[in-house]
Amino acid sequence: MNKYLSYLILPLAFLFSTSAMAFYTELGVQYGKKQTTFDSDNYFTSESLTGSMSLYFLERLALEISYTEAKGIREEKANASDPRRTTYQSSTVAGADLIVMFADKKDLFQPYVKGGAAQIKRRQEVKIDGQDSYIIEPDDAIVPSYGVGLKIAITESMNFKISYDVWKTPVDDGAQTDDTSIRAGITWIL
16 A cells, blocks of 8 residues: 555645745736728728736646627728728637646746636627618527747746637537737736
C-alpha cells in the first residue's frame, strides 16, 4: 500500500510546491478594427473592445473571464439609382477560457493557447432609404471558443498582447460557423 501512496504523494508534492503555487491576477484590454472599402458607396467597418481578467495558478495555467463588445456598419448601393442600404450589427461575447502558457511570466515572449466557452448575443438593424427598417435578433447562444496568442513583456508587470480568437457562431438550420477576431492590447499583472 505504501508504494501506491508514494505514487500519489510525489506528483501532488510537485504540483503544490511553493514555486508552483504562484497565484496572481492579470487585467487586460484589447482593441480590434477592420475597414474594407469597395468604393465610396460600398464599404464595411467594424471595431471591437475586449476587457479581461485572468487568475493564474500553477505558474502557467489561468482561468480567463472576458467580455467583448463589437459593432459594425455596412453601406451598400449597387448603382446610382438604387436606394442606400445601411446595416448596423452589434454583438457581445462573454467568455470563460482555460489558458496554457508556454513560457514564464518573466520571459520576453510568452506564447499561449486557450479554450473554453462563450455566450454570444447578436443584433442587426437594416435601414433602406425610403423603406421601413427591420431588426433581427437571434437567440443567445453558448458556444465553444478557442484561440492562440502572444504576450511580449514591456515591464515586469505590463505586457503587450496580440491574439487570434475563434468561436462557433450558430447560423441557420442549426449549423455553426467560425467567427474570428484578431486583437491587440495591454495587460497588467496585479
